[in-house]
Amino acid sequence: KAGVTQTPRYLIKTRGQQVTLSCSPISGHRSVSWYQQTPGQGLQFLFEYFSETQRNKGNFPGRFSGRQFSNSRSEMNVSTLELGDSALYLCASSLAMGSETQYFGPGTRLLVL
Amino acid sequence: DQQVKQNSPSLSVQEGRISILNCDYTNSMFDYFLWYKKYPAEGPTFLISISSIKDKNEDGRFTVFLNKSAKHLSLHIVPSQPGDSAVYFCAARDGYSTLTFGKGTMLLVSP
Numbered sequence: 001k002a003g004v005t006q007t008p009r010y011l012i013k014t015r016g017q018q019v020t021l022s023c024s025p026i027s028g029h030r031s032v033s034w035y036q037q038t039p040g041q042g043l044q045f046l047f048e049y050f051s052e053t054q055r056n057k058g059n060f061p062g063r064f065s066g067r068q069f070s071n072s073r074s075e076m077n078v079s080t081l082e083l084g085d086s087a088l089y090l091c092a093s094s095l096a097m098g099s100e101t102q103y104f105g106p107g108t109r110l111l112v113l
Numbered sequence: 114d115q116q117v118k119q120n121s122p123s124l125s126v127q128e129g130r131i132s133i134l135n136c137d138y139t140n141s142m143f144d145y146f147l148w149y150k151k152y153p154a155e156g157p158t159f160l161i162s163i164s165s166i167k168d169k170n171e172d173g174r175f176t177v178f179l180n181k182s183a184k185h186l187s188l189h190i191v192p193s194q195p196g197d198s199a200v201y202f203c204a205a206r207d208g209y210s211t212l213t214f215g216k217g218t219m220l221l222v223s224p
Contacts, residue, residue, distance in 0.1 A: 004156070006156075033211060033212075035214075040216060041216060042119075042202065042214045042215055042216035042217050043157070043202065043204075043212075043214040044214075045211050045212070045213070045214075048211050056210070056211045058211075090156050090157070092156075101147065101159050101162065102159070102212060103159065104149075104156030104157045104158070105156050106154070106155055106156045107155075107156050
């Protein structure tokens, strides 16, 4: 069974631009969560989607948004990029909300110049 | 407010010895705890978990202990191997809530 895939793997943008990251969950998994990892900050939760609806949201500004499609694939968008948005963005999938284990993709490393 | 804390940013252990990684939490509603391992340039990989109704869970070389009264859990790796060198994240959830992660502990196992 294929794992969680994320595209692109690496991205360089400049301040003020916007970016869209994509995540394809494990087949059969319907819940997708997004996390931001920065040095020394661990993984900070962005949002969780299930059945095309955002179910939970972390403490991030409105510049961060996402969506989920009917095939459970998910995208996250960051508008008006700031230098501090440089991070590894991780997507995780699970069978359903509240599932015991989340399985992570390799992440998209975003660098904002 | 950090609800899951990993107070040791790094840990160095010799091959063959025991590695003990610690995690403290403040939210008494957490009822499920997980450990993830992360290599550079890869996403975290699920390692082992424990429900709050248990105090120990074992899987091969990995054992997780939970002390609910102290709000503390630990991951024991015995024996440690150089391939275990990675960043280890402790995570917790409360019912259907999302996972809350600690900041991670970098484990270095030297030959």
